[in-house]
Amino acid sequence: MPAGSGSPSRHRKTSSGPVSDAGFVLDVRNLGRRPGTLREMHRTVTEHGRLGLDLIAIPADAEVELDLQLQAVSEGVLVTGTASGPTVGECSRCLEPFDDQVQIRLTELFAYPDSNTEQTTEDAEVYRMEDDLIDLEPVIVDAIGLELPLQPLCSPDCAGLCPECGVRMAVAGPDHGHEILDPRWAKLAQFATDAPGTGDPAEGSTHPDRSAPAAADADVVSENQEEK
Template sequence: MSTTSRPRHQGRPAADSLVLDTRSITRTPGAMTQVRRAAVLPSSIGVELIRIPEGDEVDLDLDLTFVEEGVLVTGSVAGCAEVECARCLGEFTTEVSVDLTEMYAAEGTAAAAGVEQDEVRLLDGDLLDLEPALVDAFGLEFPMSPTCTDYGHSGCVNPDTPAPDGVSGDTEGRIDPRWAGLAEKFADPGTDEGAR
């Protein structure tokens, strides 16, 4: 869990922000409010080959529950990720979602001590910032080397890519697109095609 220091927020957050205002929750343990809306990402979330781009919307489906030492956030967040297959280098988009269970402790409470041990997050006054929690959650959910078949495709979206076993019955004479740049660079000057 990331505890990087972030600037304090001033005033009320925008209606499409990942910063949530908890002032609408009655300050009685167990009191709850629901957040069902879209929010715009201020920066991209993900890893090198799979990410939800900056400026895209994610759908929040969250319950905010007041507890004695802060606010408990539970629910899910969904969006559309851009994926580059680690095998064929083909690009596509896919729906992604994560489940959240995050405790945001109020400053000065015993629970706030858990911030240093990465056990809880800290409220910024009456505001809570979901972005660091989403960075962590999607970062754990996304594979480092996604492939087309990881996301429901029967094969690679780039048809020129050989099968995973390296055998492709109808690709004789074709160069694997992943190595095409090398084939051009090291092409035999006496032929029109790269070395095979």
């Protein structure tokens, strides 16, 4: 579905609908409305518009391969098969561009204009034919929008970006890392860095030398004993 669109819905054709058998438009008049009649078809369609989501899509001017079976039933034409094409995207983890392929399976009924299904079914519940033409583009738009991931990855094990410096972890190497200090100890670490000395408790001490008075008292006692 186009980028930013909501949930898929059935598209009703207007007077400006499909007019020829080309691209995603299929002419089914050769089925003749005979239930059980089958037609196999393969077609390569160059899609001029982007098909997909914000982060991943089939790009404009890409080739979409259609492998289909058309079967006439009582109420319309049943279309089954596959549509496949290249995709380009941006990884939701590392933000790098990447290429891939998408294949969608189609099983859709296109109701005849005068059928009971067409007359009794809401517009959003079934696709319709117009002038024996089927327009597959809205079917493919809806199916691709459901098939592509909302958060695409360049690889299932993509490690994303480093949360600290933003470098891609795939190229950063196994030794990449950052020393992360608990913010509760940041001030203490700064104080330890700014404090003088080498960490020796005796170095830089501002306390007086308590052994000096004791030595002086011992000298006085010794002198008194000599005088006696």
